[in-house]
Amino acid sequence: MAKMTLEDLKKLRDEKKKSMDRREVEGKDIEIIIGMATCGIAAGAKDTMSAFLTELDNQNMHNVVVRQTGCMGFCYAEPTVEILMPGMPNILYGNVDKDTAVKIVRKHILGKVLINDHILDRPSADIMQQ
Amino acid sequence: MAFKQFILVCGGTACESSKADDIYKNLIAECEAHGVKDDVQIVKTGCFGFCEKGPIVKVLPDESFYVEVKPEDAKEIVAEHVVKGRQVKRLLYQGEETRKHARIEDISFYQKQFRIVLRNCGLINPEDINEYIARDGYAALAKVLFEMTPDQVLEELKKSGLKGRGGAGFPTWMKWNFSRKVKDPLKYIVCNADEGDPGAYMDRSALEGDPHSVLEAMAIAGRVVGSNKGYIYIRAEYPLAIHRLELAIKQATEMGLLGEDILGSGFSFEVEIRFGAGAFVCGEETALLVSLAGERGMPTPRPPFPAVQGLWKKPTVINNVETWANIPIILLKGGEWFSKIGTETSKGTKVFALTGKIKNSGLVEVPMGTTLREIIYDIGGGIPNGRKFKAVQTGGPSGGVITAEYIDTPIDYENLQKLGSIMGSGGMIVMDEDDCMVDIAKFYLGFTVDESCGKCAPCRVGGRQLYDYVDKITKGKGTLEDLDRMKQIGHAMRKASLCGLGQTSPNPVLSTMHYFPQEYLAHIDEKTCPAGKCKDLVRYFILPDKCIGCGLCARRCPVVCIKGERRQPHVIDEAACIKCGECYSVCKFGAVVRK
Numbered sequence: 033m034a035k036m037t038l039e040d041l042k043k044l045r046d047e048k049k050k051s052m053d054r055r056e057v058e059g060k061d062i063e064i065i066i067g068m069a070t071c072g073i074a075a076g077a078k079d080t081m082s083a084f085l086t087e088l089d090n091q092n093m094h095n096v097v098v099r100q101t102g103c104m105g106f107c108y109a110e111p112t113v114e115i116l117m118p119g120m121p122n123i124l125y126g127n128v129d130k131d132t133a134v135k136i137v138r139k140h141i142l143g144k145v146l147i148n149d150h151i152l153d154r155p156s157a158d159i160m161q162q
Numbered sequence: 163m164a165f166k167q168f169i170l171v172c173g174g175t176a177c178e179s180s181k182a183d184d185i186y187k188n189l190i191a192e193c194e195a196h197g198v199k200d201d202v203q204i205v206k207t208g209c210f211g212f213c214e215k216g217p218i219v220k221v222l223p224d225e226s227f228y229v230e231v232k233p234e235d236a237k238e239i240v241a242e243h244v245v246k247g248r249q250v251k252r253l254l255y256q257g258e259e260t261r262k263h264a265r266i267e268d269i270s271f272y273q274k275q276f277r278i279v280l281r282n283c284g285l286i287n288p289e290d291i292n293e294y295i296a297r298d299g300y301a302a303l304a305k306v307l308f309e310m311t312p313d314q315v316l317e318e319l320k321k322s323g324l325k326g327r328g329g330a331g332f333p334t335w336m337k338w339n340f341s342r343k344v345k346d347p348l349k350y351i352v353c354n355a356d357e358g359d360p361g362a363y364m365d366r367s368a369l370e371g372d373p374h375s376v377l378e379a380m381a382i383a384g385r386v387v388g389s390n391k392g393y394i395y396i397r398a399e400y401p402l403a404i405h406r407l408e409l410a411i412k413q414a415t416e417m418g419l420l421g422e423d424i425l426g427s428g429f430s431f432e433v434e435i436r437f438g439a440g441a442f443v444c445g446e447e448t449a450l451l452v453s454l455a456g457e458r459g460m461p462t463p464r465p466p467f468p469a470v471q472g473l474w475k476k477p478t479v480i481n482n483v484e485t486w487a488n489i490p491i492i493l494l495k496g497g498e499w500f501s502k503i504g505t506e507t508s509k510g511t512k513v514f515a516l517t518g519k520i521k522n523s524g525l526v527e528v529p530m531g532t533t534l535r536e537i538i539y540d541i542g543g544g545i546p547n548g549r550k551f552k553a554v555q556t557g558g559p560s561g562g563v564i565t566a567e568y569i570d571t572p573i574d575y576e577n578l579q580k581l582g583s584i585m586g587s588g589g590m591i592v593m594d595e596d597d598c599m600v601d602i603a604k605f606y607l608g609f610t611v612d613e614s615c616g617k618c619a620p621c622r623v624g625g626r627q628l629y630d631y632v633d634k635i636t637k638g639k640g641t642l643e644d645l646d647r648m649k650q651i652g653h654a655m656r657k658a659s660l661c662g663l664g665q666t667s668p669n670p671v672l673s674t675m676h677y678f679p680q681e682y683l684a685h686i687d688e689k690t691c692p693a694g695k696c697k698d699l700v701r702y703f704i705l706p707d708k709c710i711g712c713g714l715c716a717r718r719c720p721v722v723c724i725k726g727e728r729r730q731p732h733v734i735d736e737a738a739c740i741k742c743g744e745c746y747s748v749c750k751f752g753a754v755v756r757k
Contacts, residue, residue: 035418037426038304041295048296067284069370070402071363102371104284105275105525107517109208112284119164121222126208144164149173151207153220155526155541156275158285159491160297 062096062117062141066128067110069103075110076129083133084113091137105155112152115140126152165203167244172218173206181233182206182217188236189219196245209522209543215255228253274540276503277527278511279327279364279487283371288406291413294374300419302490303378303385307427310493312342312386319489321497323509328354328445328482329560329586330662331508331575334489337479340469341387344477349389351380351431352473352480354450355396355403358442359558360609362589364513365483367525369396369403372487373410377433379489381420383479384431391432393473395444395454398437407435442559442613445587446661447472447480449615460615461661482587484513504530508574512585518555518592521546531572534564538592549594553677557586559606559613560666562673563599582673584666598695599674599681604632610667621664624655628668635682636696638689645675645682694756697741701757704745706731708753715745715754 036044064084068077084098106112109126115136116122125136127150139145171186186206193199210218215229219239226249228239235253242248277283286293294300306315319335326332341349353376357365369376380392396404411433414420422430436454443449444459451473453459472478488510492500501509508530514537517523521543528537534554538544545551553563562583564571571577578585593602611625631648634640652668659665675682684692691699704715704724709731716724716732723739726732734745734754746754 035421035423035426037418038308041300041304041419041425044292045295045298045301048292052293052296069283069367070400071367073402099287100289101286102283102288103367103525105280105367105527106522107524108522109524114284121168123222146168146170146203146205148206149208151170151205153207153210154273156273156277159276159278159281 060095060097062093063115064096064098064136065101065114065116066098067102067104067106067112068100071103071107072110072112077111079130080111080113080128080133083130084137087134087137091142093137093141096141106152109152117141120144124152124154125150165201167202168222169202169204169239169244170207170220170222171204172210172216172220173208184233185217185219185231185236188233189240192236192240193244196240198240198244202240202244215540219253224249227255229255274532274536275527276511276529278491278500278503279368279484279513280371280525280527281491282375283367286372288371288373289409291374291410291417291419294372298494299374299490300378300414302493303381303419304425305493306382306385307425307429312388315382315386315493316342318493318497322492322500323497323504324485324488324492324500325508325575326481327484327488327512327587328447329557329584331585334481334485337469337481338383338387340467341389341477341479344470346477348391348476349387350473350476350478351383351387351389351392352451352454352468352478353380353392353394353396353486354445354447354480354482355394355400356438356445356450357397357400357483357587358440358445358613359560359587359589360606361517361591362515362558362587364515364525364588366400366403368483368487368513369400370406373403373407374414375490376483376486377407377410377414377420379486380433381424381431382489382493383481385429387477387479389477389479390430392434393454394433394435395438395450396435397440399440404435404437411435441615442609443615443661443663446663448661451478451480458615460617461663463660484588505572505574507576512573512588514588514590516542516590516592518590519545519549519594519597520592528573530574533570533572535569537573537590538569542592545592545594549596552593552595552597553599555583555591555593555602555606555670556589557584557666557669558589559610560584560662560669561586561589562669563593563602563677565677582676583669596693596695598691598693599678600632600636600685600691601693601695603671603674604629604636606670607632607667610663614663614667618658618660618664620655620658621660621667624651624659625664625667627651628655628671632671635685636691637698638685638696640682640686642686644686648675690757694743694746700741701736702734702739702741702743702746703736703755703757704732704734705753705755708751710751710753712750714748714750718744718748720744 111128112126113128114124189204217231219228219231316335324334438444441459444453446461449459449461468478511527513527526541553565555563575585607629611629614621616622628651631644652672655668694700711729723735746756
């Protein structure tokens with residue numbers, strides 16, 4: 033990639049902000065975000081991720097993007113997974129093992145129903161939004 | 163057919179006990195009665211961590227947050243909120259008077275946490291620079307390069323009141339200013355990512371979740387003090403953090419946000435990663451710089467301070483990961499914004515790694531001035547298994563304990579120091595009544611004795627001597643005179659040791675001796691360990707009249723030293739017993755006794 037100027041940086045920022053607000057990456061409008069810092073991985077986040085990928089394949093779903101992020105701080109509830117999709121509030125799930133991952137795809141994403149006992153609250157408001 | 167609304171009922175154990183289950187059932191019944199059960203889903207959640215105000219009910223998508231909800235409130239929530247779309251005002255969370263000091267006025271959200279350092283952790287993909295840029299990443303660097311003079315940057319940092327988060331709490335702007343004033347064509351910027359306190363992982367998480375914020379801040383410092391070269395000293399045991407840092411440096415360099423002629427400004431700055439081998443003393447800044455230069459990591463006397471004469475004898479600004487991560491946001495939002503968060507003397511937030519005997523262990527970032535009670539009970543969800551809170555250890559091997567008596571003290575640099583502990587890098591280990599304070603002191607002291615570099619005698623010899631006394635006490639061989647000797651040695655170490663490691667390593671001992679003298683006395687006078695941790699002072703045996711001979715203890719005993727016929731009282735072979743306490747915790751009949 034070519035080196036950026038100040039203008040390029042501003043342009044890129046505005047572009048990316050819009051696409052992050054729309055939450056749309058290459059035509060995919062559903063996002064599964066998995067906490068994959070050392071803690072999450074130690075608690076099985078890699079298995080969780082492959083369970084999501086397998087189940088999405090099985091369901092033949094192509095409008096979902098699976099992403100990774102850092103640690104949200106919920107050591108006691110790793111792996112944590114956030115689901116962002118149109119028509120549903122953003123939901124953060126904790127203790128997402130393989131079975132829960134499958135449940136999330138089938139019930140939350142396809143069935144638009146929340147799953148008992150796994151929902152967590154975000155630890156704080158986002159200071160970047162203020 | 164999708165639900166239009168979701169009602170979340172907190173299902174953490176604390177809330178369960180205060181009737182969360184009834185609320186859940188009532189909400190379902192009310193929704194049926196009002197004919198809205200196809201529009202609303204009632205969901206039980208994990209713990210929301212706001213247990214003191216529980217049970218919590220949260221309605222989505224409008225994010226209404228109801229606290230101290232009673233089962234009979236279900237009717238009103240459904241009738242008013244769900245059916246008529248009007249919030250039930252009396253149940254809504256109201257900000258607390260007592261916490262306003264630690265807040266920016268215009269923020270009224272309910273969460274106890276306030277994330278500045280961790281603002282991007284768990285939100286962005288750390289391996290994609292674009293996501294960092296979308297959240298105003300590198301905007302602060304651009305601002306510093308094109309709109310601000312170095313003096314203005316220092317002025318903002320001064321206004322912000324930011325102090326070093328590595329433990330000592332030295333004002334960051336002053337450090338930078340010292341370096342800036344030295345005339346030298348070659349200066350260095352260093353990030354201290356040698357996180358070594360047992361149970362602390364704040365820096366690792368910050369680097370793994372948001373590596374660019376540290377890189378951006380280092381470049382900013384480079385511009386301000388006149389340096390073109392930065393080093394990140396990180397322990398090799400953090401492979402994922404290293405991987406993400408490497409990736410971040412590569413991406414930023416490719417885009418021209420690091421390297422030659424950043425954004426066409428003429429300013430160049432490059433960052434290199436250096437691995438530490440894991441020696442604890444290398445977290446001490448002078449030892450770190452020696453190790454960074456390729457020599458054996460041992461501290462050097464200060465002055466000269468690194469800001470004036472550091473890496474390869476050149477002026478060096480060295481800050482800890484958490485300090486760096488604060489900088490971009492301070493410059494974007496202004497020093498004044500930052501200075502409104504926290505207490506009079508300690509500004510901003512602090513990240514703690516909350517571990518030990520706590521339900522919701524994890525990484526928490528709270529405004530300075532938050533009390534221990536808020537951290538332990540509101541965020542951490544309290545002590546598991548109904549045990550009683552005993553103390554919390556802060557500051558790792560350099561810190562001390564804070565007892566239940568001081569649980570409502572607002573946490574900042576000054577208050578912790580007054581209590582004989584330190585802020586440290588942010589480890590916070592919660593202990594309950596089953597933890598022995600002498601044993602804890604021995605653990606930390608053992609750690610620092612192992613990690614002492616051996617350069618100065620007070621630390622090398624004093625630490626060993628002190629450890630031997632503590633060890634003697636845990637074996638039931640201590641005397642009252644030993645306590646006085648320990649105090650003397652501890653004070654000598656504090657005064658005479660060369661670096662922070664030796665100066666602070668007696669802290670866990672002195673602090674526990676100060677707050678829990680009765681526990682030391684029990685070990686010395688009565689030769690008992692009240693918490694049952696010191697193996698040489700406890701014995702386990704089975705009361706024959708209470709034992710029903712179920713054999714559970716015998717099956718769980720790792721050294722198979724419990725014998726007995728089925729349905730007959732069992733016996734522990736005390737000579738073979740390793741005193742792990744497994745039999746004691748599994749016995750359902752109170753037949754195993756610890757003395």
